[in-house]
Amino acid sequence: MEGKKIAVLKFPGTTCELDVVKALREAGGNPQVVRHDRFDPDEFDSVVLPGGFSYGDYLTAGAIASSSEAMRGVKEMSDEGKVVLGICNGFQILVWSGLLEGALLENINRRFVSKWVFVKVIDDGTPLTKGLKGRVLRLPIAHAEGRYYHERLERVKPILIYSSERGDVSEEYNPNGSVMNIASVSNEAGNVIGMMPHPERASFSNISPFGNPDGLLILRGIVK
């Protein structure tokens, strides 16, 4: 296999690791599932924290995994400027571990929400969104704790925001009550990104209800 070596980190309770691997391959990457206790950050060019319910989410989603030894390795990669992508539960872990700021609270309707949404790319200063500014993507979400919150909004760097199909942004299109309709943020340097929508589930035209594998546009940024 050619391409950058991408670690897809599996904690006990992770459910999306094989889906992410399948999608990264579709995007032309060279991914590999790595168990959290076998993870060597030096072996990889980038890392994805896939969705699921790490450690059952038995405290708060992502909290237990965030303090694992593996996250030190993820931090090292982030410090070296390597791309770190957290999807859904992965985003929750990144926030808990302090690699991203803010918090992911319980959805405003207090339920798990699984549906397809539109998100608008508002920042192309990250490897994953390069050249996509202004594009509206159609991706699925599936989470119970996805309401992004930050006390000091000036410190937040939103990447994707929930919108209409045409890119209008209003509360009507906000599926979970996130502040500013935020679906994804990055760190200041732009190499650590957390997103609630699942790009891997929108990477195959035959399972996308609209035929468009928009998720690949995002994932290609990590394999390049």
Next chain:
Amino acid sequence: MTLFEEEKRTIRERLGREPSKEEWSVLDAVWSEHCSYKSSKFFLRSLPSTGERVVMGIEDWQDAGAVDIGDGYALVLKVESHNHPSAIDPFNGAATGVGGIIRDIISKGAYPIALLDMIRIGELNKERNRWLLRNIIKGIGFYGNSVGVPVVGGELSFDSTYDDNPLIDIACLGVVKKDRIVPSVVTEPGLSLVLTGLTGIDGLGGASFASRKLSGEDEIGAVQIADPFAGKINIDSTLEIATKVEAIKDLGGGGLAVAVTEMANGLGAVVELDKVPLRVKGMRPEDIMISETQERMLFAVKPELVDEICEPFFRDKYPCTVIGRTTEDHMIRFIYEGKEIVTLPSEFLLTPPRFVWDFSYEDKPNSEDLPQLTEGVIRRLLSHPDVTSKEWAYSQFDYEVGTSTVIKPGEADAAVILLPNGKYLAIKGDANPDLCASDPYECGKMIFAEAYRNLATVGGKGIVAVDHLQFGDPRKPKVYGAFIEAIRGISEASKVFDVPIVGGKVSFYNENKDGKPIKHTPLIVMAGLLEREPIRPSVKSGQVLVHIGIARNEMDGTLASRVLGFRGRLQRARLHEDLLSSEVVMKLRYPFIKDISRGGLLTAIFPIIVKGYGVKLNLESIESDNKNDLVRMLSEGSGRFIVATQDPEKVIQSASSRGIVAKVIGEVNDESYTLHLREKYDLSKEAEKFVKYLEEMLNVP
């Protein structure tokens, strides 16, 4: 204890002694209706279970049946209910229902790929039913989402017959390489018996609990507690080691007592109960034997492989312990503190007395007087909760995990998933309690036919089915008579469609607090392969509507007869019409095909109106044996579809070449939310209710 006096006598006679209290516990669990099928087995034998594709059928099925789906793969499927626990603790009841059925699939070494949930519950004007439904859906999501198996479809319907006794049926499908299916039984002595997980005091006497009616007393101890994180470790680790073990059984009804007895399958086994890792101290030995705590598996393992088997479990700090071994003495022995407390012959445990109870049939007088189809009737039918969108429920399920859900929940009459061999599989579960209340034999045929038609609408051809028979107390002659008739109907349909039944389940004692049985609710889950790429349902203005089949004046058992309170003549299934008309539609390449079932033609075209189009129908052109508009619009019955197309001639030709009637009956237009029959009705209110009904009824935190 649920053993009958007659069984207790048999036990004493055949053992030649009085059993110990621990032995009574084992016998009560192993011989419970739930585990032994003592009232049903006689009739279940008549279900067709063989066929070209069958890899594992009724003769050799233990935990789940399997069929060949090509390229070296087998599909494993199973359906089960968790009705009694869900009535008491809906969250844990429904969640453990999901866990239990997934464990049945992984115990065959198969990777679980999809779940279906079929829920029947009392009407939502009662707070208790809203509480039940909220927690049932939450529980299914809690478990299914956490372990990463998508819920891809199901049914949700409402009837006061389920006020005290909701039905929660969960089906699971899995795939495994055909030559790697793991047996559930052993064939050799000297194997180590390895148990994973902790045993607790939840789920005590669950099998026995499920084998009697709900008492209304404190029965919470019989409900198992759901722990999906433990479940996930158990699933992942079990699949990792599945090819290295001799046999796998999940611990379900009857706990260790039943798992060990069934796994030994006539051979002997000895278990040291002191070795069973416990969640709480001080459990009595009889409780350790029958506890139904979730997230446990039993493996039969070559002794030299035990360390290797336990390695993945230990890695995640999960208990994995040798508790005994198989022996050649054909006795099941349980030892506690050095003392043998259970010594029972295997064969004796495996051959409980079979019962055939008295049965009788209900004859219900039918009237021929039908009401008229008025605007009020149309609005009432379309506002019925069974007709409304179920998005509130399925949006709480992670139906996209696995990146294989092609046709999603709510999109069509059946779900479609992508299999690992690149083929597409359609799946659907169907029941029809109203028709079963009138005639369980016709109902048995009809639900099988409906499942077959549902698959055809997305291009699938049924290849395999499992059934779940849910009835009241089998010792009541009318209930037992209905049970026998339903099996007869299912069995006949299975033969006509050449779709074998490779597994099933029986759930008796579903009654309300006054001892009144639920409407008989047999259920069929069917899977079929697609012969083409799936087409996502969609509809366009300007399309022509073609009706396939005949609207017959057989209204008894329809949704209309229940809602409007009349009977009419009995519906009769016409299986050959179903077979032929299904062939017509499964070969079409049109994006809107719906079968006509509950609610008739009216509810079949309603999804078009809900999407913001108008529908105009010419009632006279609907082929019918009756001139009453009510029959034309609301009759259900066999062999019928509605197709939206630009090319009606092709449909009509294809149908007529098979001797099936098909006619153009109307069109889709731009007049938003309208239905034009003899008059035009604005249905925007009904369309709004369709979308919002469940949300508004249930979204009160």
